[in-house]
Amino acid sequence: MSDNDNKYDISKHPLVVIALAVIGTFGFSYQFVLPIMTAKLQNDVDKIPGYEKQIKEDNVKIDELNKKLQQIESQLAIAQNANLFTHDDPYPIGLGKLRIGDSIDNLIAIYGEKDLEKKEGFWIIKNIHSVFNRVIYYYNDESPKKEITHIYFETGIDFRGKKSLHEILENKFGAPIRLKNDNYTWKLSNGLIYLIGDFSYILYPPQKK
Numbered sequence: 001m002s003d004n005d006n007k008y009d010i011s012k013h014p015l016v017v018i019a020l021a022v023i024g025t026f027g028f029s030y031q032f033v034l035p036i037m038t039a040k041l042q043n044d045v046d047k048i049p050g051y052e053k054q055i056k057e058d059n060v061k062i063d064e065l066n067k068k069l070q071q072i073e074s075q076l077a078i079a080q081n082a083n084l085f086t087h088d089d090p091y092p093i094g095l096g097k098l099r100i101g102d103s104i105d106n107l108i109a110i111y112g113e114k115d116l117e118k119k120e121g122f123w124i125i126k127n128i129h130s131v132f133n134r135v136i137y138y139y140n141d142e143s144p145k146k147e148i149t150h151i152y153f154e155t156g157i158d159f160r161g162k163k164s165l166h167e168i169l170e171n172k173f174g175a176p177i178r179l180k181n182d183n184y185t186w187k188l189s190n191g192l193i194y195l196i197g198d199f200s201y202i203l204y205p206p207q208k209k
Helices: 003-007 016-081 106-111 166-175
Strands: 116-119 122-126 134-139 148-154 184-188 190-198 200-204
Touching: 106 116, 106 122, 166 184, 166 190, 166 200
Parallel strands: none
Antiparallel strands: 116 122, 122 134, 134 148, 148 200, 184 190, 190 200
8 A cells, every 4th residue: 555545544543543542442332331320320220228227227227216315304394303392482492583573684694595485574584494484574574673573484294194283382382272263373472373284383472362
């Protein structure tokens, strides 16, 4: 073959050489690489049911742990009920620093503002007690002192089947007065307790004689 023939040999053209190289690479990939990748992807797909099963099992374990945690918290709160009150004080132990007649502004100095929600006429403080996890302090917003008028002690703990607040109060302060609406109250020298439900109550100032 003459030099002139080589000059016009299409197989020697740079573009053709590149194209043939690409085709060769694609052929190699199609023959060797793609089957490997396909097998890997299939293997990953085959593992999905196992992942789904593991996720379900983990969710069940998480639910069980959450239930155990709730039980422990409830048991801890119930265990503390025996010392929920002193024999002559209507304020729960640990919540007697701020009392009816005090300025509502004292609440910040005593408990801080982390879990405090201010409303017109009352402030709500949360997570300051193991049993009464929400306490609402009502105050006289027309008074310069803004003195506290009454307090609502509330709990979110489920005490079904356990000793109720009624029993605890009766053990501490004696038999209550039963009202017409089937609610109960305890008239003490330093406060009036009005029972709300199984484990919440409102504390009012003592009644004037």
